[in-house]
Amino acid sequence: LAKTTQPISMDSYEGQEVNITCSHNNIATNDYITWYQQFPSQGPRFIIQGYKTKVTNEVASLFIPADRKSSTLSLPRVSLSDTAVYYCLVGDNGATNKLIFGTGTLLAVQP
Amino acid sequence: DSGVTQTPKHLITATGQRVTLRCSPRSGDLSVYWYQQSLDQGLQFLIHYYNGEERAKGNILERFSAQQFPDLHSELNLSSLELGDSALYFCASSVRLAGSGELFFGEGSRLTVL
Numbered sequence A: 001l002a003k004t005t006q007p008i009s010m011d012s013y014e015g016q017e018v019n020i021t022c023s024h025n026n027i028a029t030n031d032y033i034t035w036y037q038q039f040p041s042q043g044p045r046f047i048i049q050g051y052k053t054k055v056t057n058e059v060a061s062l063f064i065p066a067d068r069k070s071s072t073l074s075l076p077r078v079s080l081s082d083t084a085v086y087y088c089l090v091g092d093n094g095a096t097n098k099l100i101f102g103t104g105t106l107l108a109v110q111p
Numbered sequence B: 001d002s003g004v005t006q007t008p009k010h011l012i013t014a015t016g017q018r019v020t021l022r023c024s025p026r027s028g029d030l031s032v033y034w035y036q037q038s039l040d041q042g043l044q045f046l047i048h049y050y051n052g053e054e055r056a057k058g059n060i061l062e063r064f065s066a067q068q069f070p071d072l073h074s075e076l077n078l079s080s081l082e083l084g085d086s087a088l089y090f091c092a093s094s095v096r097l098a099g100s101g102e103l104f105f106g107e108g109s110r111l112t113v114l
Helices: none
Strands: A009-013 A018-023 A033-038 A045-050 A053-056 A061-064 A070-075 A084-090 A105-110 B005-007 B010-013 B019-024 B031-037 B044-050 B053-057 B064-068 B074-078 B087-094 B109-113
Touching: A009 A018, A018 A084, A018 A105, A033 A061, A033 A070, A045 A053, A045 A061, A045 A070, A070 A084, B005 B087, B010 B019, B019 B087, B019 B109, B031 B074, B044 B064, B044 B074, B053 B064, B074 B087
Parallel strands: A009 A105, B010 B109
Antiparallel strands: A018 A070, A033 A045, A033 A084, A053 A061, A061 A070, A084 A105, B005 B019, B019 B074, B031 B044, B031 B087, B044 B053, B064 B074, B087 B109
């Protein structure tokens, strides 16, 4: 079962690029890597998903090295509204079908 | 709006009582996941159903049970409630069986046990 490790917290300023790295050393061949954003008292919201190399959408980029043992979520030009907890999730496509979230990274964006 | 509906949004009850939380997944989604989030804690996986069948269990207490009905809505039953059961309970749905798809979360049911 793939376990993820993320920094507990990060600080940034408005307009900066933020990179949050997640380690998942025992990722399985069929696992995908997904990132979610959660605001207080709200359900997590999907940000981006990838399998390998680089994926980009309108809000973020996801970088995955060739060995897939880590991934980096990149948020360009953050604003105050990006203050939230960011979770890295490695999908367990094996027999267990468990989707286990890590502890998440609290990103605090300051003016 | 994720399309996932959870009821009730808030629930206050006493220790020893039993409650039922309900989740209606997005139209067409066959997978339903339940998560528990206590104050300042991460998301704890409880259980996963796919098309009516239980597919995976996490650290779900024996006092808790769940099921997914033929119309695909799901219910999480919590009994003999304790103070420590106070938490946000999230339901998420996905069209796929496994982890390669996006999870759509509801807004959660906040349970307070007094």
